[in-house]
Amino acid sequence: MTLPMVVGVDGSEAGLRAADWAADEAALHGLPLRIVHASLWERYEGPVFTQSESAEVPPEHALAQDIVGHAAERARQRHTDAEITVDIVPEDAEAALLREAHHAAAVVTGCRGRGPITGALLGSVSRSLATHARCPVIVVRGSPQNRQGANGSITVGVGDATTSTAAIRFAFREAEARRCTLEAVHAWRRPAPKSLKHPLLAGDPAPRHEDQAATLLEDALRDPEHEHPDVLVHRVTAEGPVHHVLLTHSATADLLVLGAPRRHGPLALPLGRVAHAALQHADCPVAVVPQREAPPEQPQ
Incomplete structure (x- = not known):
């Protein structure tokens, strides 16, 4: 069974951009496209905007x-x-799209919030899905050039194996x-300076931490690079806070890929x-690609 690419639409311009993306x-991967509208979306994200403000608002189903x-x-x-298939479900968007995620190759949404800076704010539905x-x-956001794939590059944030393996693949x-080119980015931090009185402990530890970052990156990429020759x-090790480094690289990327841990069972970790x-x-x-924990071993 081929799983579809699912997109949630709400009548907003951000939703239409998400549907286009x-x-x-779906065409790129040869997948069917499933377009879903949850009729109670406005409960979470505010009123639905029609294409023409002057037109008379039709009944809810229409x-x-x-x-x-x-x-x-x-x-x-x-x-x-x-x-293409379409579906209208009489429930809120969060519940509808989380259910769709059980049988989807991926779920796509727009980035939408309330107020005059809707392009910058993250909607509650997108946050819950992630x-x-x-x-x-x-989540489809960013400049038109980057949304349309004009840069010819994807950036993936590489952390440890508990969060990054699925995202890298x-x-x-x-x-x-x-x-296109894949840019694999690992950010590292220079340790806080300490007063070291012993002469053997003196010197700048930054090169050692940068070498460790390069080794981690090499280990993380070895198998998938062999599978996709x-x-x-492009390997990038950069000093600085992870979110700052990745946001900088997102300016020249068509897609930023991140891993997110998922617990086995009903418990969920907060969005990092x-x-x-x-x-x-x-x-x-x-x-945002979920990295599932292995289920606990059963007692013998």
């Missing part, structure tokens, strides 16, 4: 049909042979499908500072 992504129909028509114009979804979640598959990889900052401020679409 999802249509391109409005929902118009929202998914318009998104589907745009997708067909971009990819005439696309396999925290809890069982599949990759892509996702990033390699994306780079291979797009035939056609992907050109790095992922939250990226979803809030990155200048390109952001993919």
Whole structure:
């Protein structure tokens, strides 16, 4: 069974941009596109905006049909042979899209908030999906150039094995499908200066930490690079806070890929500072890829 690329639409411009991006992504990977509208979305994100403010607002069902129909028509114009299904569900967007995530290759949403700076704020639905979804979640944000893939580069943040393995493999598959460069970034921090009286402990420890960062990066990339030999990889070790480093690199990326830990079972970890900052401020679409913990071993 081929899992679809799922996109949530709410009638906003951000939702339509997300649908366009999802249509391109589905075509890139040969996947069906599923467009979902949750009729109670406005409970979380505010009122739905119609295409014409002067037009009389149609009944709720007709409005929902118009929202998914318009998104589907745009997708067909971009990819005439696309396999597209639409669905309208009478529930809130968070519950609907989390359920869709159980049977999706990925879930795509727009980045939308309240007030006059909606392009900069992260909507509550997107935040919840990035925290809890069982599949990759892509929040479509950033400049038009970066959303349209004009840079020819994907950036993946590389941390430790508990958060990065699935994200790295996702990033390699994306780079291979797009035939673009993969930039693998690991940020490291210079330790706080200490007063060291022993002469053997003197000197700048920064080179040692940078070497450790390079070794970690090399170890993390070894297997996926072997599996995807056609992907050109640029390794980057940069000193500084992780979220600052990745936000800087997002300015020249078409997609920023991050890992997020997921506990086995019903418990969920909160969205980390790095992922939250990226979803809030990155200048390109952001993919949050869940890294699932192995289930506990059963007693013999």
